[in-house]
Amino acid sequence: MMTFNYIASFFLIVLGFYTIITKFNLVKAVIGLSIADYGVNLLIISIGYVPGGTAPIFTEGEISQLSYFVDPIPQALTLTSIVIGACVTAMSMSLVMKLHESYGTLDTREIRRLHG
Amino acid sequence: MSNLLNYIHFPIYSVMVLFLGAFLIVVLGKNKFLRHLIAVLAAGISLACMIALIKPVMLNGEVIAYWMGNRVPAGGYAIGIAMEVDALSLFFGLLISTAVFVSCVYSVQYMSHDENIPQYFTLFLMLAGGVMGLVLSGDIFNMFIMVEILTFAAVALTAFRNKVYGALEAAFKYLVVGCMGSTCILAGVIMLYANAHTLNFAQLSGIIPGMMSNNSVKIAFALLFVGFSTKAFIVPFHPLAADAHGAAPASISVLISGVLTKSGIYGIIRLTYFLFQTMGLGSFQFLLVFIGCVSMFLCVTMALAQHDFKRLLAFHSISQIGYVLTAVGLYTAIGFSAGIYHALNHTLFKGLLFLAAGAVLHETGTTNLDELGGLSKKMPHTTVLFLIGAFSISGIPPFNGFASKWMIYQACYEKAVESGNIGYVLVTVICLVTSVLTLASFVKVSQSVFFGRLPEKYENVKEVPWGMRLAMGMFAVLCVITGLFPNLVGKFLTHPAATAAFNANGYIDAMMGEGYASSALGPFMNSAQNVVFYEAGVWSPVSWLLILCIVLLAVTIVAVTGKYEKVNALATGEPDAKHALFFSGEEAVYSQVGGSDLFWGFKHNWRHYFSFMHDLHSGILNDYALWAVVALSLAMLFMLIVL
Numbered sequence: 212m213m214t215f216n217y218i219a220s221f222f223l224i225v226l227g228f229y230t231i232i233t234k235f236n237l238v239k240a241v242i243g244l245s246i247a248d249y250g251v252n253l254l255i256i257s258i259g260y261v262p263g264g265t266a267p268i269f270t271e272g273e274i275s276q277l278s279y280f281v282d283p284i285p286q287a288l289t290l291t292s293i294v295i296g297a298c299v300t301a302m303s304m305s306l307v308m309k310l311h312e313s314y315g316t317l318d319t320r321e322i323r324r325l326h327g
Numbered sequence: 328m329s330n331l332l333n334y335i336h337f338p339i340y341s342v343m344v345l346f347l348g349a350f351l352i353v354v355l356g357k358n359k360f361l362r363h364l365i366a367v368l369a370a371g372i373s374l375a376c377m378i379a380l381i382k383p384v385m386l387n388g389e390v391i392a393y394w395m396g397n398r399v400p401a402g403g404y405a406i407g408i409a410m411e412v413d414a415l416s417l418f419f420g421l422l423i424s425t426a427v428f429v430s431c432v433y434s435v436q437y438m439s440h441d442e443n444i445p446q447y448f449t450l451f452l453m454l455a456g457g458v459m460g461l462v463l464s465g466d467i468f469n470m471f472i473m474v475e476i477l478t479f480a481a482v483a484l485t486a487f488r489n490k491v492y493g494a495l496e497a498a499f500k501y502l503v504v505g506c507m508g509s510t511c512i513l514a515g516v517i518m519l520y521a522n523a524h525t526l527n528f529a530q531l532s533g534i535i536p537g538m539m540s541n542n543s544v545k546i547a548f549a550l551l552f553v554g555f556s557t558k559a560f561i562v563p564f565h566p567l568a569a570d571a572h573g574a575a576p577a578s579i580s581v582l583i584s585g586v587l588t589k590s591g592i593y594g595i596i597r598l599t600y601f602l603f604q605t606m607g608l609g610s611f612q613f614l615l616v617f618i619g620c621v622s623m624f625l626c627v628t629m630a631l632a633q634h635d636f637k638r639l640l641a642f643h644s645i646s647q648i649g650y651v652l653t654a655v656g657l658y659t660a661i662g663f664s665a666g667i668y669h670a671l672n673h674t675l676f677k678g679l680l681f682l683a684a685g686a687v688l689h690e691t692g693t694t695n696l697d698e699l700g701g702l703s704k705k706m707p708h709t710t711v712l713f714l715i716g717a718f719s720i721s722g723i724p725p726f727n728g729f730a731s732k733w734m735i736y737q738a739c740y741e742k743a744v745e746s747g748n749i750g751y752v753l754v755t756v757i758c759l760v761t762s763v764l765t766l767a768s769f770v771k772v773s774q775s776v777f778f779g780r781l782p783e784k785y786e787n788v789k790e791v792p793w794g795m796r797l798a799m800g801m802f803a804v805l806c807v808i809t810g811l812f813p814n815l816v817g818k819f820l821t822h823p824a825a826t827a828a829f830n831a832n833g834y835i836d837a838m839m840g841e842g843y844a845s846s847a848l849g850p851f852m853n854s855a856q857n858v859v860f861y862e863a864g865v866w867s868p869v870s871w872l873l874i875l876c877i878v879l880l881a882v883t884i885v886a887v888t889g890k891y892e893k894v895n896a897l898a899t900g901e902p903d904a905k906h907a908l909f910f911s912g913e914e915a916v917y918s919q920v921g922g923s924d925l926f927w928g929f930k931h932n933w934r935h936y937f938s939f940m941h942d943l944h945s946g947i948l949n950d951y952a953l954w955a956v957v958a959l960s961l962a963m964l965f966m967l968i969v970l
Contacts, residue, residue: 224514231503231952240948244506251514258521284526285517288468292513295475299506302479306499309489314496319948325493325570326946327632 216257223250237310237317241303248296252289259285334383335391338412338463341376341424344369345456349449356445363435366448370431373459374424377417384417385823390837392465392529400839403847405527411465413834414827418667418820419462419593425805426585426674427455433682433798434578436791437689441576447487454480454582458590465838467519467602468526470594471512474558478505481587484579485571497570500948504567507955508557515550518543528602529838532831533847536604545970548603549962555598556958559591561652562622563954565645566944569629572641573694577685580637584644584681585674592651592670601831606658609746610969615656620757623649627764629944631926632937636684636694636776639768640677643720646761647673653754654735657742664825665734668816672719672727672809679716679802683709686791686799687776696772701781705788710777712799717773719806721766724871727810732762734813771925 227247231240259282267283307317314322348369356362383389391412398407412420434451438444457477464470482505486498520526522544523534538544560568568588572580595615605611623646630642651673654666686709687702688694703710719726722733736755743751790796809816827834832844839847930937 224510227510228507228952228956231507232949232956235949237499237948240503240952244503244510247507247510251510251517254514255517258517285520288517288520291468291472295472295509298475298479299502302482303499303502303506306482306486306495306502309486310495310499313489322496322499322948323946325497325573325638327941327944 213257213260216253216260220250220254220257223247223253226250235319237307237319237322238304240319241300241307244303245296245300248292248299252292252296255285255289255292259283334379335393337376337380338391338393338410338420341373341420342410342456342460342463344372344376345427345452345459349452349456352445352448352452356448359444362445362448366431366452367428367435369452370424370428370455373455374428377421377424380412380417381421381819384412385414385819388414388823388826390827390834392838400527400530403839403843405525405530405839408469409465409527409529409838410463411529411834411838412463413837414823415593415596415667416462418671418824419589420459421820422589422671422674423455423458423462423586426581426678427458429678429798429801430578430581430682431455432801433581433685433795434576436794437578437685438576440689441488443487447484447576450480450484450487451579451582453477454484454579455586458582458586461590462593465528466526467516467528467531470528471509471516474512474554474590474594475509477587477590478502478509478558481505481571481579481583485575485583487579488574488576491574493570494574497567497574500951501567501571503948504564504951504955505557507952508554508564510554511550511557511959512554515547515554518547518550522547527838528597529835530843530847532601532604533835533839533844535602536848539603539605539970542967544603545966546963548598548605548970549959549966551598551602552595552966553955553959553962555591555594556618557591557955558594559588559648559652560645561591561618561648562625562645563958564951565622565626565629565642566946566951568645569638569641569944570946572644572681573635573638577637577681577688580641580681580685581678584641585678588644588648589670589674592648592655595652596655596828600828601834604831605970606656608969612656612658614965616653616751616754619649619651619653619656620754621649622646623653623761624757625940627761627768628933628936629940631764631768631771632930632941634696636687636696636699636772637681639696639772640680640684643765643768644673644677646765647677647720649761650732650735650758653758654738657738657751659738659742659745660825660829661734661741662738663828664817664821665731665738667824668734668813668821669728669731671816671820672731672806675802675805675809676716676719676726676728679712679799679806680720682795682799682802683713683716686795689791689795690788691785696775698782699776699785700779701777702785702788703777704781705785706777706790708790708796709799712796712803713777714773715803715806717769719810721769722762723766724875725807725810727806729871730810730813730816732758767926767929774925 224247227243227250230243230246234240261281264279264281267280269278310322311317348365351365352362384391393410394407396407400406438447454477457473457480461470461473461477464473482498482502485501486494489495519531519535522538522541523531525531535544557564572583575583599606626642626646626649630639630646633639633642651666651670654662654669684694690706691699719728722728735758739751739755743749835844
């Protein structure tokens, strides 16, 4: 069952990179970044998943050898990664706005003052 | 409370003080004096902490293992989050904090023309803290977080002067490709976690080398390697560096070129020497040396074709990173210490050159090589400081660039003898040719910015304020010192760092408890290499200085006694055929030999190559993203086939 998750997450990462390469619109490049980011998040969560495990919330004394729960570390990592992804989107969208103001276009083929 | 000043706390202080300064400036930044005080103080304390660690870490060879909240490993598992400072980390930490401090001093007066200065200093300190955190961290997920912080801060600072031609576009390209790199790093980190169930760097280094037959570990290696390559801007990520350095304020270019690229190199060293321990493989040495040589040569030729001062410097910085990577890839003690010595020198001289470019921009408002000229009459101090930097980067004897390049040549030859592979001789040749081309392009820069005739519109240009000259002076003094005393640099900095790099087992044991490395690695353990620095980089600075003086004296005598006729090609009416070669032939054009004309013969012969390269660096985001993905796929293929 997890195999499907792994395949889906790598599919999302590849799809995100594919979007960045093939689309000439800046907003679509930002969307591509987000898709790749979601792919990684899905990968992280899938790695920490244990079939049949409970939520990893225990108080002291409650935890024993028999406790059966999903790995909490990947969940913490995912939260961090989601926050970072939101920052990437916010920052890149603000740059896109500024770029549209000064270049009057969102086409990557025309935004190439720096080249060579 | 008294043990708060114990040196084991210094690594965390040096990171914390920068972030604390960043937040304090948000609150108190309205006041000009307070803002500058906080920024310089934060950078200064961070530098002082690093310097205080030289004695225990560099000289006594300790490895500082600092567990947050004192959660030490239990049952062979690292539970807490750790900072880990061995000589290699400290070496990069010192280099970074020096550059940050000097750049901070320079910013105080350099940014005086700009708006939103508090935000500038906040981002500046965030960037500095991110890089410090990256090199001192002992936890691979924290390394990822720091990479993200420094990428964000660097992008924001690149776009800081958003009225500058191309700044926004440079920032956006850097953000997209940089974030692709960060995504790769995160995916790599989590794939390692899936295999080893730990994020601690030392523990991973103990477990991963035994798992190299696992395909997911190989893919993780490729992802991490490419991720850190985007931070080091090595080929094929060099166009981003060129755009970002050119558009950012000069004080930030110093950090991007001197510090960010070094953090990428640090990441690559940690991966290849510690985490995966693959440097023993000949094919892997070939990979690093090959990427290094390509970066070195390709970027120096790109630099020759540039017309913008800062963009030219940007290409040179990737070229110098190529030297570092080549030397590190040799996997010999002398090669490694030569490589990091060059990394140190590069931070110093490239910082100096960028600050000089910033000084020119501050006074004239442009960095276009074709418009400038004759500034040595107006800015004599800046000119002298620039020349020190230019001599250093071109590898002219008494300065530091020569010392480290000399060691790199030596290391390549020794490697050729040792391995019997004639290819390493070719590497030396590429290094030499690159060095010559570097000199050529700095002849061009000094000719078209500082010498020649002064354009009329720059008649009122003045020397830059003292604070900026002070900052440049610090770099210049360091350039001369590290060049004149290579033995001291070796003793205090590079040799301990190289010894640490070849002692991965010691690093693991210091963190996880004695004996962990041998029990975890088992048959996969590389026996610690015998590190000797016999006659590493031997040369006598004093005799070279004498030679330089004699040559200068000879040139002066020839110039003074020889027949020297000042010819003004335009005033004499019909240009002399002998001189016509050097001028464009049109009277309307100003007759100074412009930056683009100086090596026109060379460029003409290589015109196909140059126009091909020019078209290749199209400036279109999709192309650069495509290069990144191609690099990633090639890296994955390489890892799957070779390892």
